[in-house]
Amino acid sequence: MSSNSVKTSDRTVSQVAEELYLKCIRCGKCLSVCPVYRETRIETMSPRGKVALYRAIGEADLEISEIYANKFYTCLMCEACREVCPSGVELDVILSRSRADLAHSGLLPLLLQQLSTVIVNAGNISDEDNVQRLGWTENMASRPVGLDYSGQVEMTYFVGCVSSLFPASYRIPQSLVGILEKAGVNYALLGGEERCCGYPLLLNGESERALEMARHNVEAVRATGAPQVVMSCPSCYHMWTHTYPEMLGDDALAGIDILHETEMLAELARAGRLRFKPWPATVTYHDSCDLGRKSGIFEAPREVLRAIPELELVEMADHHGHSLCCGGGGNLETYNRELAQALPARRLRQAQDAGASTIVVSCQQCKRTLAGAARREKMRIRVTDLAEVVAEQLEEPHA
């Protein structure tokens, strides 16, 4: 199929490509921040290279191919390139439309096809029976109250696939439910009724499949009757706040307030419902791409950390909107594990250079990739999630 004939919403590929290509002044700023380009030094893997490739395909009536697919799936979808572009080239549009065109043309790489099949059939990213989502509750001192919720529920906790199913991440939901219980929040857990939020499917370019996940999850949260839903995963949060309304319409989410754990913890701290023990440590905070750059949440986690007595918060060289991806984005880990694993060491070195002994994240995927790199590289730095920090530093149940 000619790529020129591919329709992308209301404009053809060639129209979109031409508009965006003409905006590019070839300054090279995007190359300097692109983790993939910095690692590979391959021009056609760079953001600017992708812009040129997208245009060439649209203009010259070339067949899209596996080689073309390789360029676009070798990307973290971190949007660092869009953030620095002085000409306003919407690189995120090019990246997501290219993947959609590829998936619709039967050029989704095999490993990503397999991931897609697993998510659709199992409801989660690791091909487990979906009831195993409650594995993280099994070694807790007491059964989470949210499993037996009743009455007027204040909040549903949407746990996410990684925290639910990867034992190294279990402490994140364990910590969060502990905090909710100490703060006296009446909350609900969905267990096997929760499914993958659909983000990996969207990253593949399969929005129709992601839509099915969205419909199911919104219904499951509505069934609890809770007016709020909190999530510790920035990708789930981004899906619920940005993509679900686009897919389902604003009305589908009317009456549901969506919070990330960092916002909820900041609110509880502000309201005096969390009291902290001193923590005399030098700590830095890693902005995940989906929570920071893509969702605009930067201050809530820093506000919580600053509320801990004796903690010194330092910033890394790249922070806030210019944060460096941990390597865990864009389904790259599934598509090219070796490349994805080569990326997080740079971030850890930035934390060490800032003088931090601990790097705090608010994303289970970032925790997994950064902690894995620290082990592989034998770097002496602790990686922990904000929910774990809060649970450890809580002085006493709220008054």
Ligand code: SF4
């Ligand atoms: S930063 Fe923007 S204008 Fe500069 S080369 Fe990259 S895409 Fe082109």
Ligand code: SF4
């Ligand atoms: S989204 Fe990230 S990895 Fe992909 S081209 Fe842009 S900077 Fe590079």
